[in-house]
Amino acid sequence: MDKMTKIDIITRPEKAEDLKEALNQIGITGMTFSHVLGCGLQKGKSEYYRGSQYKIDLLPKIKIEVVVCEVPVDLVVSTATQVLRTGEVGDGKIFVYATQDVVKVRTGEQGVKAL
Amino acid sequence: MDKMTKIDIITRPEKAEDLKEALNQIGITGMTFSHVLGCGLQKGKSEYYRGSQYKIDLLPKIKIEVVVCEVPVDLVVSTATQVLRTGEVGDGKIFVYATQDVVKVRTGEQGVKAL
Amino acid sequence: MDKMTKIDIITRPEKAEDLKEALNQIGITGMTFSHVLGCGLQKGKSEYYRGSQYKIDLLPKIKIEVVVCEVPVDLVVSTATQVLRTGEVGDGKIFVYATQDVVKVRTGEQGVKAL
Amino acid sequence: MEDLKFVMDTIWVLVAAALVFFMQAGFAMVETGFTRSKNAGNIIMKNLMDFSVGSVIYWAVGYGLMYGTDLGGFLGMPSFFFSGDYTALIFQTVFCATAATIVSGAMAERTKFSSYLIYSFFISLLVYPISGHWIWGGGWLSQLGFHDFAGSTAVHMLGGAAALVGAYVLGPRLGKYTKDGRSMAIPGHSVTLGALGVFILWFGWFGFNGGSQLAASSVEDALAIGRIFVTTNLAAAMAAIAAMTVTWIRYKKPDVSMTLNGALAGLVAITAGCDVVTPVGAAVIGLLGGVTVVFAIEFVDKVMKVDDPVGAVGVHMVNGALGTVMVGVFAVDGGVLYGGGFGLLGVQALGVVAVLAWTLLTTYIIFNVINLTVGLRVSEKEEMVGLDLEEHGMESYADFQVRT
Amino acid sequence: MEDLKFVMDTIWVLVAAALVFFMQAGFAMVETGFTRSKNAGNIIMKNLMDFSVGSVIYWAVGYGLMYGTDLGGFLGMPSFFFSGDYTALIFQTVFCATAATIVSGAMAERTKFSSYLIYSFFISLLVYPISGHWIWGGGWLSQLGFHDFAGSTAVHMLGGAAALVGAYVLGPRLGKYTKDGRSMAIPGHSVTLGALGVFILWFGWFGFNGGSQLAASSVEDALAIGRIFVTTNLAAAMAAIAAMTVTWIRYKKPDVSMTLNGALAGLVAITAGCDVVTPVGAAVIGLLGGVTVVFAIEFVDKVMKVDDPVGAVGVHMVNGALGTVMVGVFAVDGGVLYGGGFGLLGVQALGVVAVLAWTLLTTYIIFNVINLTVGLRVSEKEEMVGLDLEEHGMESYADFQVRT
Amino acid sequence: MEDLKFVMDTIWVLVAAALVFFMQAGFAMVETGFTRSKNAGNIIMKNLMDFSVGSVIYWAVGYGLMYGTDLGGFLGMPSFFFSGDYTALIFQTVFCATAATIVSGAMAERTKFSSYLIYSFFISLLVYPISGHWIWGGGWLSQLGFHDFAGSTAVHMLGGAAALVGAYVLGPRLGKYTKDGRSMAIPGHSVTLGALGVFILWFGWFGFNGGSQLAASSVEDALAIGRIFVTTNLAAAMAAIAAMTVTWIRYKKPDVSMTLNGALAGLVAITAGCDVVTPVGAAVIGLLGGVTVVFAIEFVDKVMKVDDPVGAVGVHMVNGALGTVMVGVFAVDGGVLYGGGFGLLGVQALGVVAVLAWTLLTTYIIFNVINLTVGLRVSEKEEMVGLDLEEHGMESYADFQVRT
Numbered sequence A, B, C: 001m002d003k004m005t006k007i008d009i010i011t012r013p014e015k016a017e018d019l020k021e022a023l024n025q026i027g028i029t030g031m032t033f034s035h036v037l038g039c040g041l042q043k044g045k046s047e048y049y050r051g052s053q054y055k056i057d058l059l060p061k062i063k064i065e066v067v068v069c070e071v072p073v074d075l076v077v078s079t080a081t082q083v084l085r086t087g088e089v090g091d092g093k094i095f096v097y098a099t100q101d102v103v104k105v106r107t108g109e110q111g112v113k114a115l
Numbered sequence D, E, F: 001m002e003d004l005k006f007v008m009d010t011i012w013v014l015v016a017a018a019l020v021f022f023m024q025a026g027f028a029m030v031e032t033g034f035t036r037s038k039n040a041g042n043i044i045m046k047n048l049m050d051f052s053v054g055s056v057i058y059w060a061v062g063y064g065l066m067y068g069t070d071l072g073g074f075l076g077m078p079s080f081f082f083s084g085d086y087t088a089l090i091f092q093t094v095f096c097a098t099a100a101t102i103v104s105g106a107m108a109e110r111t112k113f114s115s116y117l118i119y120s121f122f123i124s125l126l127v128y129p130i131s132g133h134w135i136w137g138g139g140w141l142s143q144l145g146f147h148d149f150a151g152s153t154a155v156h157m158l159g160g161a162a163a164l165v166g167a168y169v170l171g172p173r174l175g176k177y178t179k180d181g182r183s184m185a186i187p188g189h190s191v192t193l194g195a196l197g198v199f200i201l202w203f204g205w206f207g208f209n210g211g212s213q214l215a216a217s218s219v220e221d222a223l224a225i226g227r228i229f230v231t232t233n234l235a236a237a238m239a240a241i242a243a244m245t246v247t248w249i250r251y252k253k254p255d256v257s258m259t260l261n262g263a264l265a266g267l268v269a270i271t272a273g274c275d276v277v278t279p280v281g282a283a284v285i286g287l288l289g290g291v292t293v294v295f296a297i298e299f300v301d302k303v304m305k306v307d308d309p310v311g312a313v314g315v316h317m318v319n320g321a322l323g324t325v326m327v328g329v330f331a332v333d334g335g336v337l338y339g340g341g342f343g344l345l346g347v348q349a350l351g352v353v354a355v356l357a358w359t360l361l362t363t364y365i366i367f368n369v370i371n372l373t374v375g376l377r378v379s380e381k382e383e384m385v386g387l388d389l390e391e392h393g394m395e396s397y398a399d400f401q402v403r404t
């Protein structure tokens, strides 16, 4: 069985569309998006709401999960990095994890064929 | 320490209830649901909103995370597959990952006892 | 390359702020929050809505994902456990996973330097 | 002096007409608030279009059938594209539209949009105008002395009965009943919008009932309208209190949406007799309405197993009937409790039965014909995904993360 | 001619009564919009029920105490279940309900529903009618020449003072103050609904102030009402501008919810004197109101450490008092600025102090008695989970993914 | 009798003024509902403040320029801080504010708040009053017999044209057009609030058009207002039907937001001639309006590539012009179809062209001067994050999980 890998990309929400297209282009057909709140070097802001301090320190981020097998992890990482980099804090992070197995519910196929 | 495994199931939101019951029945007591947006073979649609093209290509999906130890992974996978399969695109995918440890906050128990 | 670990903490939403501060204090600078629905020993409730039964069995929970390298996993777990424990069901669980790699998009740094 | 009377009466009726128009917003908010977000735009659209289609049809045909020279007590001599004193037209139009729009809530979340338009067409063309003629147009019921001041029967019971038939012919929403027939809760998506709708309706009802005096030029008119405001308000208030109390006892907690329904039930119930009952009578009618509506909604839901997402049948049909009959009991002049004997009560009951029969029959035909021709219900998949996306290609809350 | 006057006056007051009723929708929207979604249905329910309970009690008892034959300047001769010219009753009912409903916002998100009902009962039964008698019912303040045209003091200050006492007795929401006493922001869940509420209130206020002329049959009435519309509108506009400017300076950004409060503050402040000040006077009163409300809300929040989620105390109590006193300064007839000396100003101040004392005292007793018997506040767990689920068994926004 | 006439006319105009005021709530809801949640509070704030600033400026200066003694047909003799019969002032103020607030929707989601305030100042100070003088203040257009009963041109076309210029000078929102110029959908955040806004506007329009009779004391007035209610309602209904049908054909599905725009388009179009056309004429004008608005909105969006998030240009400018010109065709007295020849039509067209030119020119100058001095547009980052956070430091829906 080929090695399967899960890649989590956490980045700015406004980059979602571009990233999706870039990943499509390198042959990734499936991905899952979720809305998360991030806390990192990019600091939130402190505002006044009705005169009281209002800390907005969890920033809206988007998380993209992709499990790949045939497409090399490095390619995904470099593609994502390229699309997402603005050079300012908040560009986000990419996490890579080993995956043991994948099953495609519709067909019951397993492993690489499921992707 | 027994082997612990995390299973992520991504599928149609309307199946959430059925899946939860099926997993309960095979002895799974804990699971975590989240609302995600999926992009896969099942294509979104393109509509017109006020005359402009409106692509709805991220479809609402539900992600169920379950960490198991005593319950065999295969049983979870086959149970889920059975409940979720409609044969049409969009049935979803199941991803399996190794888990190193689990801690139950309330008791501090670790590993299999935490589940 | 140092060992990198991902820690998922699932707990009560009202503890989010305290947990964030506690983790900050032990030197964790990045984390990602998401709103999930949990099903565990803590049972939901059954209400009447317009005379019909209304089961609210998925409870709102918060999931915190932290990837650490230098900060020891045990410290994270013990810190979280301490902050989160109330002794009542619903305190939540902590899951630990191996992580293969981390990339910081802004700089392209990899591994421990990316954290 | 005659002129002055005409002017004063007209202006009052016009102000009231505007208020009654605004009830459309109330219905739209109640119906969308009490149903799911995936159908929010669709239900709005139905509310908007039944008013629009109804306005045109009632002007073109309906008004004539309702108020034309009486033909045998059954309908008015047809005449098309009303012309004359337009104040009458606009006031009657907004009443017709109220009857028509009640149905959309009961049929929400599963009715084809095009079919709903067809239904709207016919209720404003025929169903409402003809029984309206019996009651207000000089037809047989009015000749018998049937008293339905502002339309508990003519408007609300009719709308509620059409709603019952529509919801019955359609069948319940997917997931509303378990295989073993238990009714499941399908909570609405915005209690705040629903409540706003109820406040708007209550506000508009001052026009609905007060305007039905149709005159505001004599001391009697002025006193009457003042009393109508009070009876209307007290009935609604008592009904809200009653519904809250009943739900608190039955479900252990005071149910918000049912209490909102309660207020509406009181308003519907007092509509027939708001001019002829005392404030005490109004309070009692409200009390009865508030108690009744809870049981009526449960009965429709659990016994009849008709899926009425917003409680339109319990609110409008049941309380429309109740309020109309109660005129026979509480009318100061002719009511049982005031020594008037059972004559009025009998006429009131007869009127209710007749209009109910008429409505059930005609709408049963209409909905079945629609069902057999263009089809009444969307496909399972459309229902699952939601009518907003499937029928209108849009999301009502595009920026929000929706659950399920 | 007498008859005509009666009719014209009555119809005007009824139209105004409907508008003032609609303010209930405005309050409901402001209060729910400015608080959290987990309590949205509960606050709606409180608004609905204080109106319902108040309508019944005020009819049954309150009106009599307020407008019955004067007994020693202190209260009216009790009489029950009002009968007479019902226009007076409905108009006064909606005013009473306005005072009552102000409190719910300040006590939002932590008050037991049942206890709130008890409070509603007593404010409509006693607190409002009695001081109302002093001012409008022929009581001692009115005998002294106290001028409170539409109720800056009788309605708003009273409601705002009851709100202050309620919020004080209850204590702050969990998480509102840090251990070291810093005030934390707890943002409301829907600025759009809150803003809608403000627009509805502003709209209804034309009825509130305009209707308080209680007559619309002479040239003087017509001119007066026209001027009242202008003074009312200008005060609100200036107050919104002022509040926006102050927040822009103090917080670096124009604060939306505070500006909305500003508009309301201007409306409250002009209510006492809308008939006796010039438009310029109204604009200045609005300006003062808009500035004051920002500091008042901050003072209540940060210095008094009373947690008032919607700013009811700053808007209604403080600006009710301010506006009433300003009558003594800006009244064309009797105001300090127009050479009227300090007589009127003194009476105005006296009235404010007296009604304030009355309200603080009586509501302090009421809230403490409730607190010691049935309890005023929900449990910590209920507050954390939310009152919608815990007290009503439902979610107001069942389809939406809620954050925390 | 004169007195009675004065009173009756005044009270009617005041009731209408309150209704027209309430349209502000309608605009606020439409504009916020049709745009994204991250800018919801900002657009609300703009609506609130353009009304507030406009109320003050129009009172201080604008009214004088509009209704002062005619100076050469072009403007009224300036006079400051209106005093006189205040009914005229309040009624005209709410009309001025309607024109002003139209712009905010077209410029939504990217305009600096402070710059918007400056624009509000000038439109109420100069742009609206001066062309208003031409039409209603005794200026040159009124001398030519130009007929714009309630302001299709004076209010709506003017507001819509200012909206066009504003949106044009600003440029489109980020992401509205792809690199190759295709228009992308940016769905609004709440169709329900948008629809509520449309219902509120429709309701208020009965005051807008009905109140413009400015009299309600003679049989003629009463009949006229009754007919105005009918023409107004029918035009809106037909336009909604027409817009729905056109979108159904063009986009395969009936578009909700466009149908809502359709109803508004019908209302705008009938405003000029609601008093002089027959109900049939009104229905046809509505039909034309409903068809036109769809194509107009597409034209602005796709051909002119001006980004108007709420369709203000299509609704107000295009249909304001259309409705005004149609008076020349459908006016019973003077219209082409009624044998009146082309005289009236010519005057109507001339008026439209003149006011259009005036508005385009003056607002082009105003927006460009603002742009070159304080800047008209927020930074890219502010636009991306949202104006609520960046300009007001708050979130409109703090409890909800927002997508994107």
Ligand SMILES: Nc1ncnc2c1ncn2[C@@H]1O[C@H](COP(=O)(O)OP(=O)(O)O)[C@@H](O)[C@H]1O
Residues within 6 Å of the ligand: A010, A011, A037, A038, A039, A040, A041, A042, A043, A059, A061, A088, A089, A090, A091, A092, A093, C029, C030, C031, C032, C033, C065, C066, C067, C068, C104, C105, C106, C115
């Ligand atoms: N160690 C971590 N574990 C989990 N999530 C992280 C971690 N570090 C960063 N993140 C996520 O990545 C986002 C971007 O990180 P941030 O430090 O703000 O930007 P950058 O990496 O560009 O400097 C954060 O908001 C957070 O959601």
Ligand SMILES: Nc1ncnc2c1ncn2[C@@H]1O[C@H](COP(=O)(O)OP(=O)(O)O)[C@@H](O)[C@H]1O
Residues within 6 Å of the ligand: A029, A030, A031, A032, A033, A065, A066, A067, A068, A104, A105, A106, A115, B010, B011, B037, B038, B039, B040, B041, B042, B043, B059, B061, B088, B089, B090, B091, B092, B093
């Ligand atoms: N490689 C992948 N990585 C992450 N998520 C995936 C991947 N492939 C599919 N998914 C998720 O699974 C969902 C279902 O996949 P889809 O291809 O539409 O259906 P099916 O697998 O039944 O053909 C997608 O919407 C997406 O959320």
Ligand SMILES: Nc1ncnc2c1ncn2[C@@H]1O[C@H](COP(=O)(O)OP(=O)(O)O)[C@@H](O)[C@H]1O
Residues within 6 Å of the ligand: B029, B030, B031, B032, B033, B065, B066, B067, B068, B104, B105, B106, B115, C010, C011, C037, C038, C039, C040, C041, C042, C043, C059, C061, C088, C089, C090, C091, C092, C093
């Ligand atoms: N095996 C599991 N897999 C995934 N999530 C789990 C698992 N067990 C528990 N959870 C998550 O943890 C939350 C808390 O668990 P619960 O059993 O209610 O409390 P406790 O662990 O304190 O007894 C659940 O709501 C669920 O989201």
